[in-house]
Amino acid sequence: MDKKVRFATIGTSGICEQFLQALPLSEEGTYVGAYSRDRAHARAFGEPHGARLFFDDLSTLATSPEVDAVYVASPNALHAPQALELIARGKHVLVEKSLASNEREAQDVFDAARTAGVVAMEAIRNxxxxxxxxxxxxxxxxxxxxxxxxxxxxxxxxxxxxxxxxxxxxxxxxxxxxxxxxxxxxxxxxxxxxxxxxxxxxxxxxxxxxxxxxxxxxxxxxxxxxxxxxxxxxxxxxxxxxxxxxxxxxxxxxxxxxxxxxxxxxxxxxxxxxxxxxxxxxxxxxxxxxxxLEVEVPERDMVCEIDAFVGAVRGDAAALARRERFEGVTLGSLHVMDEVRRQVGVRFPADERAEA
Structure with a gap:
């Protein structure tokens, strides 16, 4: 892939705003499109950031030839279902934390990405x-x-x-x-x-x-x-x-x-x-x-995860190895959080599907 990785976004929250503030700092990524259930809302959010494509239908976004990757920053319950639909149509996905509702959903996302030959990564900035x-x-x-x-x-x-x-x-x-x-x-x-x-x-x-x-x-x-x-x-x-x-x-x-x-x-x-x-x-x-210990951190620190993701999309060996390692971290962390929720009494609808 010689051209810049073309991103669309799902979500209009503050974390999505931060992503779009960091994206211009990445030399190999560019913003092209915004998705919302309301097309006017998608335009109102995306246009000031330079988007030229606006979607109110996920399947239309998933099949757009002008989008290479999607930053998914919707509510957590939608992360895995949306990521799976995008992956099935060949889109790379950078999914905001927590990547999925539970470990089972996250495993499904990673398995689907591996089968489709695309990159799925959790945007866990720290x-x-x-x-x-x-x-x-x-x-x-x-x-x-x-x-x-x-x-x-x-x-x-x-x-x-x-x-x-x-x-x-x-x-x-x-x-x-x-x-x-x-x-x-x-x-x-x-x-x-x-x-x-x-x-x-x-x-x-x-x-x-x-x-x-x-x-x-x-x-x-x-x-x-x-x-x-x-x-x-x-x-x-x-x-x-x-x-x-x-x-x-x-x-x-x-x-x-x-x-x-x-x-x-x-x-x-x-x-x-x-x-x-x-x-x-x-x-x-x-x-x-x-x-x-003197360590310099970019002011818009989300550029670090963007660069790592873009590197993996481009097939850089070090970036792919890092993505593979942090896939295990995502799964292990959700395993822990599933158990924490069980002990404190918080249950999600996705848990029922995972146990079926």
Missing amino acids: LYVPTFDAIERTLGELGRVRQATLRFAKVTSRMARLAAGERLNIFDPRMSAGALMDIGVYCVEPAVALFGVPQTVRALGVTAAVPGEPEGSAYATIDLAGEVLLGYGDKIVSISYGKAADDMLSSQVAGEKATLVWDQTSCPVNLRVHEHEDKGMVFRVGAEELRP
Whole structure:
């Protein structure tokens, strides 16, 4: 493929806006089309960003010869069905996290892409930024890792609307949503990428009733926040996530020789290392004892995942190997999140289909 990869988008949310702000920074991708159930809405969203094609029918988008790849940023419950239709017509898909409602759906997407000879990749931004590469490189300096903590929680403006009784996609199990799928995924995926699928999962959640859901429904509970312990035998990884409060603490990986600390789990920044020194009964580490790691991250950091995706579409061997590796991370992470949801009592309609 000599020309630029021609992207269309599905979705008009803030994350889709961020994608389109980052896309011009990629030298090998260009924006051509927007999809919405309302064609006028598709035009209103896509035209200011340079789109010239507007769709209100998914099959028309899937068969368009002027589109090579689609960025799928619809509600989670639609990710896998839309991706499967696009893949069946030969389109590459970059699917916003969480890639699917559960592990079974994600496996179906990856299997279909492999059969069709196209690329399917999850847009999980914090695995593709240079700081994640730096985290991986630094693990070898830490000695035997014993504990890790990954944290991400922020108040959403929709909390007040939920409390007022409004039904919202982001807090609706029928949309495969909730705090874990929207926020917790940013913690689960790096944990699985760094340490693999855990042997054990222990979870507690803060949940709420779903407004308007009939009494006795399997989809009457949604999660607002949670704490998860992942057991690996020789180490424990703690995950803290939520949409009901702002978490101001850092994430870290603690080994027997040193501890690596960073901020902003959704796009790691401010990496620093504390090297252990036996000073006797000292219980406090000063900021001056943390050695910074200088890593540059693009201001529009989503360009990192776009470049990785485009590289895979073009057949670059390193990009394809990376995509293959992170396919396993996506599947392993959904395996963990399926179990977390089971323990905290959040169920999606897609779970019924997976178990059929």
